[in-house]
Amino acid sequence: MAHAPSSKSAAVAQRLLAEATRLFAERGFERTSVQEIVEAAGVTKGALYHYYGSKDDLLHEVYARVLRLQTERLQQIAGGEGTVGERLHRAAADVVLTSIENLDDTKIFFRSMHQLSPEKNKAVRADRRRYHEMFRSLIEEGQRDGTFRTGPRPDLVVDYFFGSVHHLGTWYREDGPLSAEQVAAEFADLLLYSLRRP
Amino acid sequence: MAHAPSSKSAAVAQRLLAEATRLFAERGFERTSVQEIVEAAGVTKGALYHYYGSKDDLLHEVYARVLRLQTERLQQIAGGEGTVGERLHRAAADVVLTSIENLDDTKIFFRSMHQLSPEKNKAVRADRRRYHEMFRSLIEEGQRDGTFRTGPRPDLVVDYFFGSVHHLGTWYREDGPLSAEQVAAEFADLLLYSLRRP
DNA sequence: AAGGCCATACCGACTGGTTAGTATGTTGCC
DNA sequence: GGCAACATACTAACCAGTCGGTATGGCCTT
Known part of the structure; x- marks a missing residue:
């Protein structure tokens, strides 16, 4: 179990998590040794095992962080203003954007x-x-009120879309030709177009 | 380097590859030891290193096999009969289908x-x-001849779609409610709808 | 047809290196 | 003096790959 880094004064715990994230994304979990993590963070094993229960724990913390972030944002957007089409578009673009902004987490x-x-x-x-269920219910809402075509199963659409999102980490490059905003807009467009009524 | 299993009499080599594929899909590459592979195949390390140069080599062989298969099929479909819309739909459905049929490879x-x-x-x-370029050129063809809308960048569409395909391994279950054909049809529909002109 | 020769196919013990995790300090603040 | 925050040294396990060895069967020569 991780004691959540005790908020105060635990700059070391955060540094460990940050370096671990970077290294996991770069080489993968198994190919990153605990020794490498602590060296990158400028401490020793004692420090790591003081804050985290295991290497596994560290990985789990990475997930928990990004999931919290995205869930929060989706909740805000889904419950916000606008037609269901607008909200879905905004939610889709947002998850792409934050996935690119936290590309290391996405990769991991x-x-x-x-x-x-x-x-x-x-x-x-x-x-x-x-998280997926929140997204799905947006699609269901749009299908019920006639905004989206009723052909595709909402859960399949969610898996379809998030497949694309999850795979950003394998091809998106910060120094590439496309800005995060461009990708976000196009992905959201593709989703909305695929749901548009004939 | 791998000597490709010398075609004749190398049932052992094939068995090793099959068991390795299964285990890699189940536990991941790093968590699968060479010892486990050879035990599953009912031989010893000597046999494995007789046919394959390294554990890495074995993994590479998995990729090579599935890539050959899919490239072959896409070539046939892309160069076949029908409008570009029909061919793209067929190609999309086919890659989903073969990805599900070889779900272990997809996962790996x-x-x-x-x-x-x-x-x-x-x-x-x-x-x-x-492989992606072949797929992309189908989309470009459709955009040129007016079948598809010209908004989305073809390369982004390819990354979008194949993200979904690659992620089948994380959620699709053979014993789930959806047949491979159903998923294939819906995914292909979603792709075509997202390209349809307004 | 018999004997020699050699390649292929495999066995299984061993090695050298790595690794997660632990046990036991040490330091400095309250 | 006591506890939080680390450091250091160590262990026990594991694992990819190696290497010397054996069995089998085909082919060449005489």
Whole structure:
């Protein structure tokens, strides 16, 4: 179990998490040794095991952080102003944007989730499912009120769209030709177009 | 380097590859030991290293196999009969179908590619890019002849769609409520709808 | 047809290196 | 003096790959 870094004075705990995130994204969980993490953070193992219960724990913390962030934002957008079409578009663009802004987390998420211990894996999946369900209910709402065509199953659309989002980490480059905003807008457009009524 | 299993009498080599595929998909590359692979195949390490140069080599062989298969099929469909809309729909549905039929390979692909040695990783990426380019040129063709709207960038559409395809491995279950054909049809529909002109 | 020769296919013990995690200090603040 | 925040040294386990060895069967030569 992780004691959540005790908020006060735990700059070391945060530095450890940040360096771990960077290294996990760069080399993957298994290829990153605890020794490398503590060296990158300028401390020793004692410090790491003081704040985190295990290497696994560290990985779990990465997930928890990004999930909290995205869930919060989706809640705000889904419950906000505008037609369901507008809200879905905004939500879709936002998740793309924040995924790119936290590209390291995105990479780790989909490469290394299965390395988590079964119980932690289960916990993460449950959180993730709740997130997807919020997204899905937006689609259902649009189908009910006639904004979207009723052909596609909402849950399949969610898996379809988030597949694309999760894979950003494999091809998006910060120094590439496309800005995060451009990708966000196009992905959201593609989603909305695929739901538009004939 | 792998000597490709010498075609004749190498049932052992094939069994090793099959068991490795299964185990890599189940536990991931790093968490699968060479010892486990050879035990599952009912041989010993000597046999494995007789046919394959390294554990890495084995992983590379998995990729090579599925890439060959999919490239072949896409070539046939892209160069076949029908309007560009029909061909793209067929190609999209087909890649979903074969991805589900070879779900173990799909899982490994997306989870473990970055574990390959840099050179092999590069080779696989190059193959993959050629494959994506074939797909992209179908979209470009449709945009040129007015079948598809010209808004979205073809390369982004490809990344968008294949994100969804690669992620099948994380959520699709054979014993789930959806047949592979259903998913294939819906995914292809979603793609075509998102390209349809207003 | 018999004997020699050699390649292929595999065995299994061993090695050298790495790794997560632990046990036991040490320091400095309240 | 006591506890939080670390450091240091260590261990026990694991693992990819190696290497010397054996069994089998085909082919060439005489």
